[in-house]
Amino acid sequence: MSIRFKLTLLLVTLFTFAIGNTVFTFLLENYVEEKLNWVIHTHEVLNESKNLLSSMTDAETGQRGYLLTGDPDYLEPYLKGLSSAEESFKRLTQLTSDNPEQIKRLKTIHGAMGKKFEELKLTIDLRKHENAENAENAEKAIDVVKRNSGKQIMDEIRLDIIAFENTEHLLLETRKGDFRESRAQITTLMALEILFFLFLGIITMIFIRNKLFSPISMLLLNTAKMERGEQQNIQDILPKDEMGYLLSRFYQMSEKVYANTAALSHEATHDHLTGLLNRSEINKTIRDSIVSTSASNKKMAVCFIDLNGFKQLNDNLGHDAGDAVLIETAKRLKGMLRTDDSLFRLGGDEFVLILNDIAETSHLNTIAGHILEKFTSPLMFNGIPIEISLSIGIALSPDDSKNSEEILKFSDIAMYTAKREKKHNYTFFNKTMLKRESDI
Structure with missing residues (x-):
């Protein structure tokens, strides 16, 4: 085979692998980003479940305050708690729409929420309509609370939310493990790619030096010496700028992949708004x-x-x-x-x-x-x-x-x-x- 054919074949092979590496790197980045998005998604579910329980507690606190004092100001946290609880439930339903088990739990929680809302509304209505003719309404409202049916419902809601969160915590650990595993795989693959491209680059440089640059350089050197009438002395002098440039481009690409991987790792462990650890x-x-x-x-x-x-x-x-x-x-x-x-x-x-x-x-x-x-x-x-x-x-x-x-x-x-x-x-x-x- 001619030098031209060998050189063309070697360069075609090198560029084919470079393009393939670029495509492969892009696919790996998308894969790792998908794993990271699932980790972030699970954090959102856990935060929203805490908001749901907090809103229910706020509503109950407002109810107790109103029953005890009759102060309408306590109705504000009650009403906001009801609204916020419904919003959190809707958000949780959207976030877990792909998980039938969690959707089933949410339906159970929503049923208990409805019962709790009815109990809260009943007691507040009794307290609102208290007057001279219905002076005992406040006592009736307190009696409803003392029956502890509302507390039992809240306990059920808390237990259901704990079970819901436990499942999400298991999912979170699994997804974090998947993310760490994919990140480790990328590191290993990139190390192997570096070794492979380094080896291929060395072979290319040796080939070009021995088959092209070295003979031409020696020919030019000895031609000049011959023109001056000097004694010819063949020396191995060959430039390496071309291959050096190619390898530098490869290293830049590898550094970008590592930089992106480090950025993804940072996002998984840090709060995006404040930059603090999460x-x-x-x-x-x-x-x-x-x-x-x-x-x-x-x-x-x-x-x-x-x-x-x-x-x-x-x-x-x-x-x-x-x-x-x-x-x-x-x-x-x-x-x-x-x-x-x-x-x-x-x-x-x-x-x-x-x-x-x-x-x-x-x-x-x-x-x-x-x-x-x-x-x-x-x-x-x-x-x-x-x-x-x-x-x-x-x-x-x-x-x-x-x-x-x-x-x-x-x-x-x-x-x-x-x-x-x-x-x-x-x-x-x-x-x-x-x-x-x-x-x-």
């Missing part, structure tokens, strides 16, 4: 922190942070204002982080701050005070000053628990205690709060 790695981070502090006399703390009045802010000024508040909150909290601390956004208006190497519990009072002080100045949004108010719950390890899930739960309970007792406040967890939380 809840996917929070339990692992808390566990690692507990293990590291157990080897010393120091402590770690979990600060559960919630924005006060965030839902009303969204309702009054719109979601753009809410997003601006979330971004500003993340920015101010990040500005206070030490090297070993971690900050997460769990979703909605909830943040978690993990503090390590706490020598004395009293230091946390100073830290919490600094956090609250950081939010004394309002955020200016479109010329409107927005006050950012926080409620912070703090739980310590090993004082309160050495279990990552418990310490997170305890900080959440303490946060709700702080929210009930005073605006823009912080509260440390203590065991008496467990009984109070069970009474909610």
Whole structure:
């Protein structure tokens, strides 16, 4: 075979594999992105299920407040809770339309919701129509509540939602595993592709050098020497610019694939709005922190942070204002982080701050005070000053628990205690709060 034919065949082979690699890389990126979208989808389902339960609780809270006081202001959270619960249910139905098992659970939950709504409406109607002739209506409404039928329905709803969320958590772990597996496969395949193209590039360079460039260079060199009358001396001098350019293009393409893979991995573990870590790695981070502090006399703390009045802010000024508040909150909290601390956004208006190497519990009072002080100045949004108010719950390890899930739960309970007792406040967890939380 002629040199021309061999060279043409080699180049055609090289470019064929380059094009095939581009197509293959594109397909792999789409595959990994699909896996990531399923992970994000499952997070949306879990967040919406929590919103559903929260809305039902808000509606019940408004009902209890109205029955006890007769104050019409309590009807506002009741009505908003009803509306929000229906919206969350519709959203969940849309998100899980591809899962017959979850749709079946949602139908059961919706049936229980209907019963709960009827019970709430009955008691509120009785309280509304109380007058001199029907003075006993308020007592009738209270009697309906005391029968505990409404509590039993809410317990059923909670159990059904827990079962619903457990299924979604299993799906989430499966989908996260699929995403990690696909990412590992891409890394392995790209490493093999690099080796293959490197080998093919070396063969091409050797072939071109030996069969084309080297003979031509030697011919030109010795021709010049002959013209000058010098003694001829054949030397191996060959340029490699062409193959170097080809390989550089390949490496650029490989770097792009790795960069895209790294970006997808970042999206799976970070909140897209604030750039903070999301809840996917929070339990692992808390566990690692507990293990590291157990080897010393120091402590770690979990600060559960919630924005006060965030839902009303969204309702009054719109979601753009809410997003601006979330971004500003993340920015101010990040500005206070030490090297070993971690900050997460769990979703909605909830943040978690993990503090390590706490020598004395009293230091946390100073830290919490600094956090609250950081939010004394309002955020200016479109010329409107927005006050950012926080409620912070703090739980310590090993004082309160050495279990990552418990310490997170305890900080959440303490946060709700702080929210009930005073605006823009912080509260440390203590065991008496467990009984109070069970009474909610």
